[in-house]
Amino acid sequence: MITVKFFANLKKMAGAEEVKLDIGDKATMDGFIGFISKHYPEIGNLLKEKRLLVSINQEVADTSTVINKGDEVALLPPFSGGV
Amino acid sequence: MELVRIQREDFCIEDEIKNVRKVSTRIGGLVTFLGIARDFSKGRDIQKITFEYYPGMAEKKLNEIREKSKKDFDIIETSIIHRFGEIDIGENIVLIIVASQHRAEAFKACKWCIDELKRITPIWKRETTKEGEVWVEEHP
Numbered sequence: 001m002i003t004v005k006f007f008a009n010l011k012k013m014a015g016a017e018e019v020k021l022d023i024g025d026k027a028t029m030d031g032f033i034g035f036i037s038k039h040y041p042e043i044g045n046l047l048k049e050k051r052l053l054v055s056i057n058q059e060v061a062d063t064s065t066v067i068n069k070g071d072e073v074a075l076l077p078p079f080s081g082g083v
Numbered sequence: 084m085e086l087v088r089i090q091r092e093d094f095c096i097e098d099e100i101k102n103v104r105k106v107s108t109r110i111g112g113l114v115t116f117l118g119i120a121r122d123f124s125k126g127r128d129i130q131k132i133t134f135e136y137y138p139g140m141a142e143k144k145l146n147e148i149r150e151k152s153k154k155d156f157d158i159i160e161t162s163i164i165h166r167f168g169e170i171d172i173g174e175n176i177v178l179i180i181v182a183s184q185h186r187a188e189a190f191k192a193c194k195w196c197i198d199e200l201k202r203i204t205p206i207w208k209r210e211t212t213k214e215g216e217v218w219v220e221e222h223p
Contacts, residue, residue, distance in 0.1 A: 005137070007135060007137060007205070007207060008135060008207040008209070008218045009218040055137075055140060055205075058137075058139050058140035058143060074137060074140070074205075076137070076205055077207065077218070077220065078220040078221060079201065079202070079203070079204060079205060079206060079207065079221065080201075080206070080207050080208040080218075080219040080220065080221045081134065081136070081141075081165060081177070081200055081201060081204045081205075081206025081207070081208065082118055082165070082176070082177050082197055082200050082201040082204075082206075083118030083119065083120075083121075083176055083177065
């Protein structure tokens with residue numbers, strides 16, 4: 001199982017701040033995006049349009065990053081901290 | 084006090100400056116940036132602002148900014164404090180203090196720090212207006 005965290009506007013889209021998902025071990029980013037698209041289509045579209053960053057264990061991931069069992073994956077909308 | 088913090092409560096600028104000044108007697112100047120909640124943004128009247136952050140990752144990124152500022156600029160110390168939660172108009176949001184022997188590098192480093200904070204830190208702002216609430220999108 002992995003933990004997927006949602007932030008900002010994504011929480012309303014997902015209906016949750018955090019979910020546990022079973023996507024198997026050593027999942028690819030494409031596989032993860034496909035899984036998200038199936039269960040959360042609106043968020044899946046944002047991922048496919050590259051309008052969200054994905055972090056794994058609090059480090060920004062890229063398309064080659066592998067997702068392991070137990071990982072914390074966060075979906076990050078564009079940042080707007082500071083002023 | 085920690086030099087890098089994310090906290091709900093307001094901060095006292097004078098206390099934070101004292102916190103940085105005690106780091107070294109070589110400090111010849113301090114540059115501060117204070118971000119404040121304003122009442123107008125992108126054509127809308129703002130009633131209040133709410134900040135959300137990713138606990139753990141946001142602090143890590145602010146600490147990275149502090150470390151990189153000390154490495155890339157000729158400065159002595161950097162402090163970064165960002166609030167989260169509900170913030171009323173006119174209240175403090177973020178404080179960056181950069182201390183150096185000479186002023187030029189402090190000015191450059193302070194600007195770099197706030198620009199970098201906005202670019203890489205997982206913090207999000209929601210603006211409350213008469214028409215409702217809007218999550219602000221600034222950095223893809």
